[in-house]
Amino acid sequence: MIGAGLGGLAAAMRLGAKGWDVTVLEHLDTVGGRGSAIHKDGHRFDLGPTIVTAPQVYRELWAACGRDFDADVDLRALDPFYEIRWPDGSHFTASGSTEAMIEEVRRLSPGDVKGYLRFLKDAHRRYVVGYEGMVAEPMHRFWDTAKVIPEFALLRADRSILGLARARVKDERLRMALSFHPLFIGGDPRHVTSMYALVSHLEKDYGVHYAIGGVAAMAGAMKRVIENQGNRVRFRAEADKIVIENGRAVGVRLANGETIRADLVVSNADSGHTYNRLLRNHRRHRWTTPRLKRTKWSMGLFVWYFGTKGTRDRWKDVGHHTIVSGPRYEALLDDIFTKGRLAEDMSLYVHRPSVTDPTAAPEGDDTFYVLSPVPHLGHEDPVDWSVMADAYQEKVRKTLEERLLPGFSEHLSVEEVFTPETFRDRYLSPYGCGFSIEPRILQSAWFRPHNVSEEVDGLYLVGAGTHPGAGLPGVVSSALVLSKLVPDAAPREEMKMAAE
Numbered sequence: 240m241i242g243a244g245l246g247g248l249a250a251a252m253r254l255g256a257k258g259w260d261v262t263v264l265e266h267l268d269t270v271g272g273r274g275s276a277i278h279k280d281g282h283r284f285d286l287g288p289t290i291v292t293a294p295q296v297y298r299e300l301w302a303a304c305g306r307d308f309d310a311d312v313d314l315r316a317l318d319p320f321y322e323i324r325w326p327d328g329s330h331f332t333a334s335g336s337t338e339a340m341i342e343e344v345r346r347l348s349p350g351d352v353k354g355y356l357r358f359l360k361d362a363h364r365r366y367v368v369g370y371e372g373m374v375a376e377p378m379h380r381f382w383d384t385a386k387v388i389p390e391f392a393l394l395r396a397d398r399s400i401l402g403l404a405r406a407r408v409k410d411e412r413l414r415m416a417l418s419f420h421p422l423f424i425g426g427d428p429r430h431v432t433s434m435y436a437l438v439s440h441l442e443k444d445y446g447v448h449y450a451i452g453g454v455a456a457m458a459g460a461m462k463r464v465i466e467n468q469g470n471r472v473r474f475r476a477e478a479d480k481i482v483i484e485n486g487r488a489v490g491v492r493l494a495n496g497e498t499i500r501a502d503l504v505v506s507n508a509d510s511g512h513t514y515n516r517l518l519r520n521h522r523r524h525r526w527t528t529p530r531l532k533r534t535k536w537s538m539g540l541f542v543w544y545f546g547t548k549g550t551r552d553r554w555k556d557v558g559h560h561t562i563v564s565g566p567r568y569e570a571l572l573d574d575i576f577t578k579g580r581l582a583e584d585m586s587l588y589v590h591r592p593s594v595t596d597p598t599a600a601p602e603g604d605d606t607f608y609v610l611s612p613v614p615h616l617g618h619e620d621p622v623d624w625s626v627m628a629d630a631y632q633e634k635v636r637k638t639l640e641e642r643l644l645p646g647f648s649e650h651l652s653v654e655e656v657f658t659p660e661t662f663r664d665r666y667l668s669p670y671g672c673g674f675s676i677e678p679r680i681l682q683s684a685w686f687r688p689h690n691v692s693e694e695v696d697g698l699y700l701v702g703a704g705t706h707p708g709a710g711l712p713g714v715v716s717s718a719l720v721l722s723k724l725v726p727d728a729a730p731r732e733e734m735k736m737a738a739e
């Protein structure tokens with residue numbers, strides 16, 4: 240197994256449960272990938288995912304390994320889910336209560352309640368077809384994707400999520416509130432299929448949760464399951480290439496020159512990295528370098544992690560998750576995704592785990608991260624972050640001071656900044672993308688790099704760059720797809736005896 244992201248860890252657990260002897264090779268010194276954490280002066284910074292949806296996905300994963308998820312992870316339901324604030328001072332609080340949501344819609348735009356109720360129905364229908372029907376199913380045979388096309392056509396999957404929101408509500412703020420979710424998995428709402436309305440249903444029915452200790456605590460619990468299965472995670476073990484003999488993957492060569500042989504190789508590295516780097520010496524038919532260059536990639540992220548001293552009693556109206564929407568929505572998306580330009584304005588997501596989780600910050604202090612979507616590094620004339628980072632951070636600081644956390648700059652204690660260049664170097668992410676290949680309709684299901692490699696026998700893919708795609712429920716589900724494709728291993732004792 241190459242990579243100990245949530246996708247790789249889930250896959251190792253599934254393979255362990257099937258009796259496979261698994262070695263996870265991770266180039267970092269910790270598990271979790273984007274879901275890992277760093278610690279500074281008593282602050283824990285959850286580096287990436289903060290919103291845990293679809294808890295049933297984890298419960299089912301643990302159960303498949305004969306374990307109880309709730310005994311290993313302390314998952315807390317959040318209520319409300321998050322708040323969106325607009326520059327005109329208006330705001331919207333999202334929660335699991337349909338009545339409360341209708342009231343929020345009515346408060347902003349009374350004429351849009353009917354349209355909102357239609358959107359809820361849209362979301363439910365898309366959840367049944369798109370989530371229940373596809374997410375955990377293998378999609379590497381064209382037929383599996385083709386047979387859902389009639390339902391997709393009926394549901395107008397060709398229409399974007401923003402197009403659907405536009406058709407249902409008139410208020411620009413509500414259009415944003417109903418369509419921004421794909422940004423959390425790297426998709427441009429102007430192009431991502433309206434099937435992603437299913438996320439609104441997922442949130443409503445299964446809630447929004449936070450794991451005490453952050454997603455890193457979930458990743459740590461996954462590592463313990465893997466070790467209890469008798470398997471292992473090796474850190475600072477960067478795969479340099481997948482070893483191929485007679486057209487079949489037979490192992491992995493590490494950057495230090497060591498070769499590890501295996502009956503099958505699973506890559507949780509980004510699919511772009513897997514094909515362009517790890518299979519660089521192998522002739523590829525589908526995922527060639529020019530094809531990967533033409534692929535639409537998710538956006539990059541500028542993330543500023545910081546601690547503030549003695550602020551726990553401040554900003555009482557700022558909860559766990561806040562979206563500070565900028566003055567422009569579609570035009571900003573155009574700058575980020577199409578023009579590849581670093582805009583003057585910004586929309587921010589602010590994470591404040593210390594209001595839910597006392598382990599996130601020293602007593603009385605706060606831990607935050609603020610995230611701004613920015614262009615990835617693959618655009619013509621990419622942003623040089625070694626030059627731009629300080630100036631951009633200053634703009635983020637000003638926006639936060641003015642819009643959300645007045646006076647916070649005076650309380651700053653520790654900080655760390657990640658730019659797309661950090662993502663490129665830390666996670667070996669092509670173009671420093673936040674979420675791998677963008678989830679457009681023609682880059683999803685069969686059209687995405689397959690879970691069972693099209694290029695080499697014996698190679699499998701899990702994680703954000705394969706089916707079903709990015710986001711924790713997606714990458715953990717990719718491991719379930721994998722387990723449907725890989726047979727049970729021979730019982731280990733028999734294998735050992737056979738080897739002797």
Ligand SMILES: Cc1cc2nc3c(=O)[nH]c(=O)nc-3n(C[C@H](O)[C@H](O)[C@H](O)COP(=O)(O)OP(=O)(O)OC[C@H]3O[C@@H](n4cnc5c(N)ncnc54)[C@H](O)[C@@H]3O)c2cc1C
Pocket residue numbers: 241242243244245246247264265266267271272273274286287288289290291292423424476477478479507508509512540542610665666667673674701702703704708709710711712714
């Ligand atoms: C800032 C941010 C916020 C997010 N928020 C949310 C959220 O709230 N909710 C949600 O559901 N999702 C969220 N996501 C998305 C989610 O975190 C990711 O889609 C998911 O964690 C990706 O998991 P993965 O297993 O595919 O890959 P990764 O987490 O990228 O893991 C891949 C691992 O492989 C390792 N690796 C790569 N190449 C090699 C190699 N050659 N040799 C050895 N190791 C290698 C990397 O070091 C890494 O550890 C967020 C993502 C980010 C970045």
